[in-house]
Amino acid sequence: MSEDRFQRLRLLEALLFAAAEPLAPAALARHFPEGTDLVSLLEELQGLYANRGVQLLRLGERWAFRTAPDLAGAFEIERTTTRKLTRAAIETLAIVAYxxxxxxxxxxxxxxxxxxxxTLDTLLEAGWIRPRxxxxxxxxxxxxxxxxxxxxHFGLESLDSLPGIEELKAAGLLDPRPAVTILGERGLLPPPTPIDRDEGDRDEDKEEDLLGDDFGEDLLPEELELPEEERE
Structure with missing residues (x-):
């Protein structure tokens, strides 16, 4: 192999290695003297990399370096993905726990x-709940x-270590106000219903309407003559 051809192979190797995408011979030609047989150089370079971890592959009309297909299994990466629980899952987990x-x-x-x-599938997949x-x-x-x-996961020795109501309130996880107040602010209480009075109350109202405004007043007028002993 001549020195000139060796240098051209080195240049071709560097261009393909530095390229972000596969290159066609036409794109490589501008880096070489006019009339250079790039296809011959590419095939020769491909033979030099035939049994190595990185190989020169022809992808349609383009060429690119790729890792050897038989080594693909060694490139598998396991990653632990952290997923946030939904509000429904958190509430369900709390109910199961307590x-x-x-x-x-x-x-x-x-x-x-x-x-x-x-919801249950998510908690079961996380390994936090199980059938009992x-x-x-x-x-x-x-x-x-x-x-x-x-x-x-939650750093508990046993279920007895679960926080109680007072601890949850102190941590701000429970609202210390009465439930009626909380539900009222959230608009979850039904509107008050009018209290129906019984028929006896209605009859009394009618009777009061028939009586005069002065009924029951001045039951002992001054002009009423009573024995002196009863006036004292």
Whole structure:
């Protein structure tokens, strides 16, 4: 191999290595003297890389360096993706933790809304809940409870270490105000209904309307003559 051809192979190798995308011979030609047989150079360079970890591949009309296909398995990377729980999942996890073993229906009753299937699946996939058996009621629904992974993740020695109501209030996780006040501010209380008085009250109202305004006043007028002993 002549020195001139060797230098051209080196230049071709550098151009392909530095390129961000595959290059066609026409794009490479401007870096070489006119009349250079680039196809021959590319095929020769391809042979030099045939048994190496990086190979020169022809992709249609373009050429590019690529890792050897048989080494693809060594390039697999496992990544841990952190996903935030939805509000429904957090509420469901709290209900399971404090009310276990609990069924799906009981969770819905406590939350007051229907529970989507994906919510329990997410907690089950995270390993924080597990089936605890079946309730001995019609339909034998599955009951759910927390797992050891739940205790480990939240740094709890046991379920007895779960914070109580006062601790949750102190941490700002519970509103210390009365429930009626909270629901009223959120507009969740039904409007007050008028109190219907019984028929006896209505009759009394009618009777009062028939009486004069001065009824019951001055029951003992001054001109009424009574024995002196009764006036004292």
């Amino acid at each position: 009310h276990q073993p609990v069924t799906r229906g009981e969770i819905e009753e406590i939350r007051g809304v229907a529970l989507s299937k994906g 058996g079946r309730r001995r009621t019609p339909g034998k629904p599955v009951t759910w409870g927390t797992s050891d992974a739940f205790l480990e």
